[in-house]
């Protein structure tokens with residue numbers, strides 16, 4: 005095996021974007037796009053004398069994730085202070101959770117089953133923590149290394165984060181992608197996060213090969229980039245080993261534009277964060293009653309939804325899985341399925357051409373303009389023979405990016421399929437007349453028929469119904485034979 | 489001298505009958521400040537006479553509209569670690585020398601609602617770390633009873649201001665005795681409430697699990713009055729005791745005084761060690777009289793020996809964390825940043841901004857919390873704290889209160905105690921206990937030794953404030969020492 009000895013562990017940071025307010029104050033969570041330092045209050049700015057108050061909803065959301073990832077829940081929520089000096093951290097400690105004396109993560113020892121290349125695999129979850137997001141640094145006159153000064157924006161400070169830490173059970177970049185895709189689908193099905201929001205989803209990856217040092221790659225912003233960063237790191241580390249070198253233990257930064265990892269610092273020892281329970285936040289008991297309530301409110305999860313799609317819509321596992329792994333796509337599928345009943349055809353449209361264009365245009369689900377009504381109409385027009393599959397492919401990008409109505413579009417562009425036999429027969433006759441040699445040829449060589457059909461198509465700009473055209477060409481050729 | 493040494497509870501009644509008298513009262517207090525402040529040095533920041541007068545006008549209007557204001561027009565000095573909106577709050581530290589909070593602490597909101605008027609911000613040991621107020625980055629405060637001596641600390645400015653007649657009431661904060669120590673040294677009354685009874689929101693943290701804001705005054709009734717205003721649940725403080733009803737401690741106290749229940753009083757032997765002879769004599773004299781009417785019994789709790797070291801471990805650990813935020817980026821002392829890396833900037837700000845005692849405690853606290861030492865120090869200190877709590881819970885099933893000295897010594901001369909840290913820290917031996925177990929405790933004058941104030945302390949189970957106030961009132965009855973005016 006090519007990737008033998010590769011061990012990958014992931015630390016995933018997900019913002020609980022569905023919350024209305026920050027984790028420890030009442031500032032709103034929609035900080036994106038606001039002028040710097042306007043989405044703040046004394047608490048998330050860490051002014052002297054302020055105290056944090058826990059957003060209870062954040063705990064409920066975290067319990068949901070713990071249950072969905074098969075974790076053992078702690079019976080209490082203990083917040084600790086994690087100390088490190090950094091300008092984006094207003095208190096110079098982060099309120100987080102920790103596995104140690106007197107404290108506990110929210111939950112531990114979970115797992116997630118994934119499917120890679122047709123095989124099932126279990127990735128263990130070490131723990132899940134709730135913590136607060138720091139502010140953001142910007143470098144107005146260059147980058148982190150060259151800027152003469154940096155500016156701090158605390159609008160993000162105090163946003164609730166979940167930190168999900170896996171065991172090093174992942175062995176390939178593909179497995180990492182499969183794991184993250186499923187994880188994100190679960191989080192989206194739980195309705196607690198929208199990872200398409202900038203910075204809502206960040207991954208740190210730990211990679212080691214053989215007996216080499218563990219390298220941590222920080223701040224990877226998308227699933228695709230995780231796959232790229234891991235592939236790059238594996239290559240880099242292998243080439244060091246191949247040259248007889250030793251991979252150092254270090255922290256590296258993922259440069260998403262250059263698509264390489266860059267060394268940040270070499271780690272000599274474990275950093276000492278001086279964790280201790282936050283005396284401002286007494287432990288909160290997680291009662292059985294609360295867990296029961298959360299469980300009752302749990303929405304349908306991806307595994308269950310895939311099975312339901314197979315049963316309810318007669319889809320195969322592949323199609324059902326592809327749809328469900330993108331929650332919004334699965335939602336769109338179900339909305340269209342209410343209006344149009346050839347479910348397999350909806351699935352095929354969505355997972356092939358539709359997604360190709362969404363990716364091509366780099367659209368987030370929010371930006372996709374296609375409504376279920378329009379998609380159902382499109383498929384119906386195809387069924388009725390009003391438009392051909394070729395036309396469907398032509399209109400689809402317009403529908404996705406602009407939300408155009410297919411009927412309006414084909415009227416405007418005169419794209420309806422020509423099924424009028426009288427009209428087509430005239431064209432066929434004209435073509436045969438003009439291409440006498442080819443027509444005679446076609447009497448003995450069936451392949452030449454396709455040439456004639458192609459000519460008809462060309463003349464009608466692809467609008468001629470292919471089966472009617474083929475039928476008419478054969479009929480006219482038969483007449484030609486009789487005439488001879 | 490009219491008004492200046494009048495009890496607040498009497499002034500409040502007067503001001504409801506004749507609201508305009510508030511202006512005369514304010515004039516009197518400001519005149520008093522003018523004549524004694526240069527000797528005592530209680531205040532870091534005094535509000536201007538005009539702005540106080542303006543606020544007084546609003547109070548007078550509210551009274552004339554028929555509102556009943558429990559603190560009608562009463563001037564209150566506030567320790568400079570309690571956030572006051574628009575009023576500089578320094579913690580007696582260079583690092584916050586020019587910091588003006590954009591918000592009021594919850595207790596300040598309550599006081600304003602009740603018609604109280606903040607007169608100024610009082611001197612203290614920097615970040616409340618000390619027992620003499622000499623650790624102020626600005627200047628020491630002098631004891632009104634003997635200007636060559638310290639007023640105690642860390643709420644020394646508040647105690648001195650009350651004692652010198654520069655205010656009627658004051659707020660202090662108490663982490664290991666910081667209200668009770670200066671109350672004892674200035675012959676005033678100070679109460680550290682049950683942990684969680686008074687909101688800490690806006691109190692600049694020293695050691696979060698030990699800090700409490702509390703009332704200070706020249707008599708027990710006034711302490712009860714101010715406590716009634718500030719003691720209530722606050723949703724902004726997660727350590728605030730839930731479902732606490734507002735309580736009129738003054739009414740409850742008067743009620744209890746009428747009923748005169750017989751108290752069961754414990755004297756814990758270990759807490760009387762190291763008491764100076766003349767201090768002990770004054771205390772025994774008073775307690776003998778108290779015990780003639782009430783039941784007193786000597787008990788032994790050997791574990792209290794560990795209370796002081798455990799207290800310092802916990803306090804320093806929490807302090808090192810709480811004081812991490814002062815880095816010169818968002819507020820407070822600042823320095824040039826362009827072209828320098830942040831570590832340089834943080835280090836310069838913290839080196840210049842913090843005094844020696846604060847740096848020492850931050851360094852020790854960081855060490856105590858560091859990996860490999862945490863179990864040896866911090867975790868063990870927490871264990872001591874738990875055992876203390878269990879032991880005293882047990883004791884409080886048999887006794888109503890514990891009587892003990894507030895300070896084992898008389899107020900030291902300026903510069904005398906500060907040279908010997910062990911001696912300085914051991915001053916706290918009888919006060920840290922209440923903070924360690926979250927209990928309320930009150931200090932009340934017991935008499936004088938060598939013309940210097942001596943105080944007795946009562947400690948009770950959580951939420952036994954009324955009982956403590958009752959015990960303190962009994963001492964006032966015995967000694968007749970209240971609303972004392974030092975020979976300034």
Ligand SMILES: [Zn+2]
Nearest residue numbers: 029031045048
């Ligand atoms: Zn905020």
